[in-house]
Amino acid sequence: MKKLLLLISLSFVVSFSIFFVLIQIFHEEQKNALIEDEKKYYSSIQKIENKIFLVGGSQISALNPFFIEDFLSKNNQEFEVFNLSKMANRPQREIQNIDLLISSEPEIVVYGISARDFSEIQSVNSPQIKTQQPLPDPSILFKNWLKNQNTEIPILQPGFSPKLISLKEIRGITINSQDYVKAPFFRFDYNRDFNVMEDDELKSLAISETKPVEIKHPSENVELSALKEILNKLDKNNIKVILFTTPQHKYFYDQISQSEKSSFKKILIDITENSHLKIYSLTEKYSDLEIWRNPTHIVVSDSASIFSDDIANIILEELR
Amino acid sequence: MLFNSIEFIIFFIVVLIIFVIFKNRYFHHLFLLGASYFFFYWSSNYLILLLIFSTMLDFYVGKEIWKSKSTRRKKFLLATSLVGNLGLLGFFKYSDFAIAQFNIMGNYINLVDDIPFLNLALPIGISFYTFQTITYTVDIYRGQLKPSKSFSEFTIFVSFFPQIVAGPILRAKDFLPQLNEKIEKLKISKLRLITIEKSAIRIGVTMMALGFFKKMFFADNIAPMVNEIFAMPIGLESFTIIWGTIGFGIQVYGDFSGYSDIAIGAALILGFKIPANFNKPFFATSPSEFWRRWHISLSSWVRDYLFLPLVYRKIGSDFVLISGILVTFLILGLWHGAGWNFIIFGLIHGVYVAFETFIRKRSPTFANNIFFKTKIGRIISILFTQYLIFFAWISFRVEDTDLMIYSMQKFLIWDFQIENTIGFLRAHKFESGLIILFIILHTISFRLGNLIQRISLNNYYLFSFLTIILLVIFFFYDGNSEDFIYFKF
16 A cells, blocks of 8 residues: 555656646746747837837727827827737736836836726636625635735746646747737737627626626735836836726626725725826726627727727827 | 645545544544535535435435335325426526526517526536435335435435536445445444555546546647637538537547546545446447447436336337437436527437437348448448537537537538638647547557556556656646536536
C-alpha cells in the first residue's frame, strides 16, 4: 500500500513540478509578448500629434474611432482617435500599462467605467441557483477563503486559468485585429460582436446570466484605488481625462440589485470628490434601442454610431 | 460541487483520510451519509429538501408494500411512490414546457391570457435520484427485493455522493448488500467497515484520471468549435455540419463517460462497485447495441421498468412491440430535457431500434447473415450505425427547429462543397486535432480491450499514465470549472 501511495504521490509531484515551472514560463512569456506588442503599437503612434485614446473594457470596443475623428473634424477639431479598449480591462489591469500609455503623450484620455469594473471577480459558471439561496452557501465561504489567501504565486490567484495560457501557447497569441487598425488590443468575435441580438434572446440572457456581485466600499475597493492612481498620473502629465459610465441594456439594468446600484453611486461620488472630474452617465441612455450585441455590450456596427457620436459630442463639450 | 474543481479534490481527500483514521463501522456509515449530504447541499442548497422528501417517501412506502398482504393496497402504495417521484420530476423539470405548449394551443383557440411561466430552478440530479428510488419500490413490489433494514442505509443508497448528481443510476438490489458484510462464523450480517484496498485504489485512481482527461482535455476543448457551428449552422457546408456533429458526439461522450469514470473510480476507492455506464458505444454495430453500450444504467432502467412492463403481456404482437419501443424511446428522449428536440432525439432512436427489431424478427436470415460477422461486414455495420447515431445527435444539440432541419438536411444530403470547410478546419486546427486524436485513442483502447486494468496493474504503466494525464489536467484546468452536460438532466 505504501509503495502504491508513494507512486501516486510521486506522479503527482513530478507532473505538478513540470506544470508549475512551465506555466510560469508560459505566463511570463505571454505577458511579455503582450507588453512587447503594446510597446510596439504605442511607439508606432508616438509621433502622431493630437491623439485621443479611448480606454476601458470590452464595453468601449463598440466606439468607432473614425466616426469620432470625422465628427470632431466637422467641428474644426483635428484629432486622431484610437480605441485602446481590452477585454476585461479593469483599472487594476490598466494601471500596469499606464506609463506606456502616458509615454505616447495623448492629449485626451476618454475612460469608460461600469459598476462591474469595481466588483469582486465572479465565476462565469456559477449556477443560476446561487442567486436565490435561502440557506448558507458553503461554496461561497470556500471561494471567499480561497480569494483571501493573498499570494504572489500567479497560479494560486483567483481567476488564474492555466487553460487559457495553454490554449494561447497552442494557438499563438493573436491580439491584433487587422481589419480594425485603430482598435489594436481588442479581439473581435466576428460571429458575435458585429450582430444585433434579438430582443427575446437579450431578455433571457439578461435574466439567466446576471449574477449578483459585491462592490466593496470605496475605502477598501482596490479597483477604485487603481483608478484613482491612473487619474492622478494622467493629471500629473497634463493629460486631460474624460470619464463616462458605459451603457447597459434595460433588461440587464433591471436585473441589477439596488445595493449594487447604490454601491456604484458611492464609487462615482468618491471619484468626483477626489479628482473633481465630471462623470458623464451613458448607463441608461440607449437602454431600449436595437443596437445591442448582448445585454451589456453595444454592437460593433455603423448602426450603433449614436454611441460614438455622443462620445464625440462629450469630447467637443470638454474642449470648449 | 463539480468533480473537476479543487473543492471536490479537497473534499474527496478529506473523506478518505477520515475513513482511514477512524475505523468504526457505525461511524463510517454515518460519515458517508453526512459527506454525501454535504456534497449534495454544496450544489443544491435548499433543494436538498426534495431529496429528503423522495428518500422518506420511498423508504416508508417500500416498507408498507412489503408488509402488505393485499395486492390492491400494494398497487395503491406503488402508485403513491410513482406519483410522488414522477410528480416531483414533472413539476420541476417539465412544468414550463407544458405551460408553453398549453399557451401555444391557447393561442389557436383564441384564449386571451397566457399562463405565466414558473421559472423554477432545475434541482440538480433530480432525474437520477427519482429513477433510483423508483427502482427500490418497484423491486419490492415485484418481490425481487427486501426493504432496507435501516433508514440510514437507504439514505446512503439514494444520496451516495460519487453518483448522486449524474448517475450511473444505481439499483438498490446491487448497492444495499454492499453496505453490509456477512460474518460467517457468527452467522450474522453487520454493517461493513469501509476499508480502502490497494487494488481498488489502483483501478479507482486510473479511472478517475481517465475521466478527468476525457472531460477536461477532450470535451471542454472540443465544445467551443461545436458551439460555433451550431449557434448558426445556416449557410454552412455539409462537411462542416458533419464535422460539428462528430465533434458534438465526442464532446457528449467525453463529458458524460468522463463523469461516469470519475464517479465509478471514486466509489471503487471507497470500496463500492458501481456498474459501468459506457462500453465503447462508437463501436456499436447496430442501434440497439448502441443503447447496450451508451448510458447503460439508463437504457437498462427503461428496459426493465418501462419497456418490459409495457409489452410483456403481448410480446408476440408486432404492433405492441413496435409501439412499446417507440413509447419507451420517446420517454427516454424526454428524460434528457423538456424540449421538442429531445422528443425528436428519442423518436429517431425509437424508429432505428424499432426498424432493427422488426428486421431481426421478420428476416432473421438477413440479420444473421454471415457477411455481418466478417471484418469488413463489421466495419460497414459500425460506420453505418454511427452515421445514424450521429445524425440523431443533431436533434440533441440544436433546439431551434429551423436550424435543426437545416443541419439534418446537410448531414443527410451532401452538397460536396469543401471550400469553407477547409477554411473552418484551418481556423480550428486544435479542436479538429483533438477529434482525430480521440478517434485514434478510442480505437486503440477498443482493440486493446481492458485498458484500465492493463495500466493499473503495472507500476511503470501506472506511474507514466498518471504523470502524463495529471500534467494534461493541470494544463487544462480552468479557474472556472465547466459544468458537466448531464448535470442539466
